[in-house]
Amino acid sequence: MSGIETCAVERIGVRVYTVPTDAPEADGTLAWDRTTLVLVEAVSGRHTGTGWTYGAPAAGTVVREELADLVTGRDAHDTAGAHEAMNRAVRNTGRPGLVAGAVSAVDLALWDLRGHLLGLPLARLLGGAARPVPVYGSGGFTTYSDERMTRQLRGWTEDQGIPRVKIKIGESRGTRERRDLARVCAARAAVGDRVELYTDANGGYRRKQAVRIGDALADQGVTWFEEPVSSDDLTGLRIVRDAVRPDVTAGEYGHDPAYFARMAPAVDCLQADATRCGGLTGWLRAAALAEAHGLDVSAHCAPHLHAHAAAAVPNCRHLEWFHDHVAVERLLFDGALDPAGGTVTPGADGAPGHGLRLAPARAAPYRTA
Numbered sequence: 001m002s003g004i005e006t007c008a009v010e011r012i013g014v015r016v017y018t019v020p021t022d023a024p025e026a027d028g029t030l031a032w033d034r035t036t037l038v039l040v041e042a043v044s045g046r047h048t049g050t051g052w053t054y055g056a057p058a059a060g061t062v063v064r065e066e067l068a069d070l071v072t073g074r075d076a077h078d079t080a081g082a083h084e085a086m087n088r089a090v091r092n093t094g095r096p097g098l099v100a101g102a103v104s105a106v107d108l109a110l111w112d113l114r115g116h117l118l119g120l121p122l123a124r125l126l127g128g129a130a131r132p133v134p135v136y137g138s139g140g141f142t143t144y145s146d147e148r149m150t151r152q153l154r155g156w157t158e159d160q161g162i163p164r165v166k167i168k169i170g171e172s173r174g175t176r177e178r179r180d181l182a183r184v185c186a187a188r189a190a191v192g193d194r195v196e197l198y199t200d201a202n203g204g205y206r207r208k209q210a211v212r213i214g215d216a217l218a219d220q221g222v223t224w225f226e227e228p229v230s231s232d233d234l235t236g237l238r239i240v241r242d243a244v245r246p247d248v249t250a251g252e253y254g255h256d257p258a259y260f261a262r263m264a265p266a267v268d269c270l271q272a273d274a275t276r277c278g279g280l281t282g283w284l285r286a287a288a289l290a291e292a293h294g295l296d297v298s299a300h301c302a303p304h305l306h307a308h309a310a311a312a313v314p315n316c317r318h319l320e321w322f323h324d325h326v327a328v329e330r331l332l333f334d335g336a337l338d339p340a341g342g343t344v345t346p347g348a349d350g351a352p353g354h355g356l357r358l359a360p361a362r363a364a365p366y367r368t369a
Contacts, residue, residue, distance in 0.1 A: 012068035016369035028170025028204025051108025053101035062102035100255035107279025112353035121347030128312025132343035139323035140167025164196035170204025198224035214244030273300035307346035
């Protein structure tokens with residue numbers, strides 16, 4: 001490669017960190033009280049790239065036992081080749097879900113390593129620049145009281161100036177419609193009419209139920225209705241999308257281009273999560289597929305891993321500033337971005353890669369493997 005020194009990946013390391021949430025949390029279909037981050041380090045000479053996925057610690061085992069030897073010794077700049085080799089190797093292991101998360105973490109670490117080797121922020125390396133990326137505050141869990149939800153929403157809108165926020169609905173798999181709608185009304189009252197209000201049902205509703213809810217959401221000025229029905233129900237997503245005024249969105253569980261190709265015709269905006277869909281390599285492919293269908297893409301969770309790619313993709317609508325992941329990434333790493341005013345600007349300080357550096361002293365108490 002002319003002008004680029006060939007550097008081999010010398011080592012792949014794995015660490016697991018588990019951080020308790022600040023209170024019990026739930027959405028429409030799941031409850032939790034901790035967040036687990038599986039960290040991958042890719043080392044070449046004096047440079048280390050880091051990537052991670054959120055999920056079960058077993059993803060770290062997949063990295064150690066299935067992927068590390070495949071990547072070690074490869075040219076550190078050959079992210080596409082490493083990505084293809086990993087995907088081929090896990091054919092019999094089963095690619096979706098946990099294994100896709102492991103592949104994603106390694107791919108993200110390799111991209112960060114490339115940034116460090118070249119001395120470039122990923123935004124520039126990916127063909128973008130240090131430009132502002134819109135964010136939306138995301139939380140509003142179904143376990144929150146109205147008072148706690150109001151404090152969180154106003155923290156984003158009034159303290160940080162973020163003009164778009166999202167809350168969870170579909171409580172108890174869609175069995176508490178009245179409370180869902182009462183919480184949406186409370187959220188609108190908390191943020192006022194000038195703030196964009198989004199909702200996420202996490203697949204908690206049935207088809208006709210989702211249409212009824214969507215009509216009520218539109219009356220409250222809600223413009224984003226995420227996973228009104230299960231993301232596995234593509235026919236249902238299409239039915240709801242065609243029947244309601246808010247944009248219907250889904251895609252966060254995608255793991256390969258074929259998944260996004262099936263999803264795109266059923267939604268108004270395609271979501272993709274780099275910690276699940278094959279890292280930055282997979283996320284950029286999902287964004288291109290969305291563009292081919294005339295859609296925007298939205299980055300799901302893990303904000304600091306998505307920010308640079310979002311700055312390099314013209315059809316990226318926004319980045320999810322998710323409460324749990326923001327807290328974990330600020331705790332475990334230095335270099336966190338500032339969303340004041342409703343945007344983040346990755347690469348503005350010129351730091352190489354994604355710009356985050358593990359803070360060993362702060363992270364140590366949360367290491368579990």
